[in-house]
Amino acid sequence: MQWAQNYDPMGNMALSFAVACIPLLFFFWCLAIKKMKGYLAGLLTVAVAVLEAIVVYHMPVHLALEATVLGGLQGLWPIGWIVVTAVFLYELTVASGKFQVISDSIASITEDRRLQALLIAFSFGAFLEGTAGYGTPVAIAGGLLAGLGFNPFYAAGLCLIANTAPVAFGGVGIPILTSAQVTGIDTLSLSQMVGRQVPFLSLFVPFWLVFIMSGWKRTLEVFPAILVSGLSFAGTQYLTANFLGPELPDVTSAIVSMVSLVLLLKFWQPKTIFRFKGEKKQESVDRDERKPKQRLGQIVQAWSPFVLLVLVICIWGGSERIKAFLNQATLLLPIPGLDQMIAQVKPIVTQATPYGAVYKFDGLAATGTAILVTCVLSKFLIGISWKKWGATFGLTIKKLALPLVMIVSVLGFAYIENYSGMSATLGLGLASTGVVFPFLAPFIGWIGVFLTGSDTSSNALFSNLQKVSANQIGVDPTLLVAANSTGGVAAKMISPQSIAVATAATGLVGKEGSLFRFTILHSLLFVAITGVITFLQAYVLQWMIP
Template sequence: MQWAQNYDPMNNMFLSFVVACIPLVFFFWCLAIKKMKGYKAGLLTVAIAVIEAIVVYKMPIHLALEATALGGLQGLWPIGWIIVTAVFLYELTVASGKFQIISDSIASITQDRRLQALLIAFSFGAFLEGTAGYGTPVAIAGGLLAGLGFNPFYAAGLCLIANTAPVAFGGVGIPILTSAQVTGIDVLSISQMVGRQVPFLSLFVPFWLVFIMAGWKRTIEVLPAILVCGISFAGTQYVTSNFLGPELPDVTSSIVSMVCLIILLKFWQPKSIFRFKDEKEQPVPAHLQTNNSFSFGKIAQAWSPFVLLVVVICVWGGSASIKAFLSKATFMIPIPGLDRMIEQVKPIVAQTTAYGAVYKFDVIAATGTAILVTCILSKFLIGISWKKWVLTFGLTLKKLALPLVMIVSVLGFAYIENYSGMSATLGLGLASTGTVFPLLAPLIGWIGVFLTGSDTSSNALFSNLQKVSAQQIGVDPTLLVAANSTGGVAAKMISPQSIAVATAATGLVGKEGSLFRFTIKHSLLFVAITGVITLLQAYVLQWMIP
């Protein structure tokens, strides 16, 4: 017998909204105030959410437990698998001694920490988000910055904040494609609308990254680099999303911004090299000289794992025929007793729909497997023995044990929120605000990404709600559906999943609460900016809606 979700269990929408907030508020309290370790906060929060689903939402016990377990499985595969392999690739370069060469080659472009953050955290991280998504950019870019000598805490925080700009078009445009599928709105229209919102953040993020690192005065010193990086990225993002579609904005924008920034640095350098407080500030050499300690061949060999990573991921996400071939080893496993046993009802869906519960185990097609293939091939490229390769993999697994526990728990939390209807209650509560709703529409996407760690999942969950709410208040649905995706990007930096990846990659396991407190204020600022943009586009700048 099917169980129908009830989005107003207290028979009062305001009270139901308050009750639905309890697990979220508790999780915030654990991390931001109690300073609890991430895995403990995650386990306690998922327990509270399960109890609330059973007691308040009257969800059958077996459905609540199975939904939570399904989320935990998703935490292990594909998300946990990506984290393990991405961190493993970085650790291989360290174990082989090649990372020092990588460090020196970046220093040959610029020794300035501000500019290194723009190159790696912002531009290179955006490329990884556009091609692989999930936690790959934070894991790889965070590890690179920490290895370069960045304070590990700043390396993690900067990569989380930098990963705002590309998220809406991440994973080859999957979030936008999902919105179109859920709502029936033309995919290019949504891509165009997101492309008229996100570039404003893309312009702002490079400046904000440097500002929180170095303060106002030191930020102005590198304003030419910030402008070149931001304008080239945002401009390319706008053009690609508006004229080509959602698949390529991140890839094209990141490449253009990296190339433009590197060209600039060939002709211009700041007056002084910025270092962190525990590092010595150095004068800039008369002219930037190429590092002569290593030959081009050795530098190419050191970088080869990351170059190969780009190639392999592009192949994995390439043509439909390649995807079909890789998917032959994909197993779709319906969860007995849960699959299609829960009914989603209006207004979350247009008509009553059975909620599917199918676990996708894509052995070969998973991004994590692509990274593992890169790790195997890199063994030959960087000249590391199989014994050291296996030992490094074992040490990586040991290092990531607690972060994986956190990821499993928070994904379990996300799934019980979704399957019980709690997350829908949160969205409906905000949607009941009437004409003010465009200001709050991005906040729904923000909540969705915080809960699930994925802009794609947030769009799948809330896009139809945004469409229905827009029709009720007389606003173009394309705008609010796009705002769900745009607002969601601001929550990526505080998503427990992302924070667990960042702490694992930079050796900060146990410091999740500190990192959350560092990123939350930036996240709230970004979603507020998005809300204002959406409100203006709804009632003043309607010409911007395609």
């Protein structure tokens, strides 16, 4: 017998909304106020959410427990698998000694920490988001910055904030494709709408990154670089999203942005070199004397694992024939007693719909497997022994043990929120605000990404609600469905899943609360900016809606 979700368990929408906020507020309290370790905060929060699902939402105990376990399994695979392999690839370059060559090669372009952040956290991170998604950009870019000598805390925080710009088109456009599938709205129209919102953030993020690193005066010193980085990225993102579709905006924008900034730095450099406090200053040393002494072949060899990573991921996901071949090994495992046993009801869906619960184990097709293949091939490229390769993998697993516990717990939290209907209560509570809803619409996507760690999952969960609400208040549904994705990108930096990846990659395990406090205000600022943009497009700038 199916159990039907009830989105207003208290009989009053405002009260139900307040009750549904309890697990979220408890998680915020654990991290931001009590400064708990991430894995402990995650485990306690999932316990609170399960208890509320059973007591308040009257969800059968076995359904609540099975939904939580399914989320935990998703945390291990595919998400945890991506985190392990991505960090492992970075650790291989360190263990082989090649990372010093990478560091020197970047220093030959610029030794300025502000410009290195633009190149790696913003542009290179966006490329990884566009090709692989999930936690790959934060893990790889964060590790690179920390290895270059960045304060590990700033390396993690900057990569989380920088990963705002590309998320809506991440993983070869999967978030937009998902919205189109859920709502029936034309894919290109959604891509165009998102491409008329996100570029405003893309233009702003490079400036904000440098500003929070160095302050106003130091930001003005590199304003030409900020302008080139932001304009080239945002402009390419706009053109690609509006004329080609959702699959390539991140890839094209990242490449154009990196190339543009490197070309600028060939002809222009800031007058002073910015480093963090405690770093040795070398402004007086001639630039030619600071250039690395490695030959071109050594530099190519050192970078080869990351070049290979891009190639392998593009091959893994770029050909329908290859994807079909890899998916032959995929196992789809319906969860007994949970699959089709919960019914989603109006207004989340147009008619009562069974909620599927199928665990997908894509052993070959997973992005993490593509990264592992890169790690195996990199063994030969960087000349490391199998013994050291295996030892490095073991150390990586040991290093990531607690972050994996956190990832498993927060995915369990996300799933119990979704399957119990609590997340829908949150969305409906905001959707009941009437004429001001276009401002709040991005906050629904923000909540979705915070809960799930994924813009794709948030769109799958809330896109139809956005469409229904838009029709009720007389606003174009394309705008609000797009706003769900655009608003969601601002929550990526505070998603527990992303924070766990960032702390693992930069050696900050146990500092999840500090990193959450560092990013939360930036996240709220970004989603508020998106809310203003959406509100203006709904009532003033309607010509921007395709």
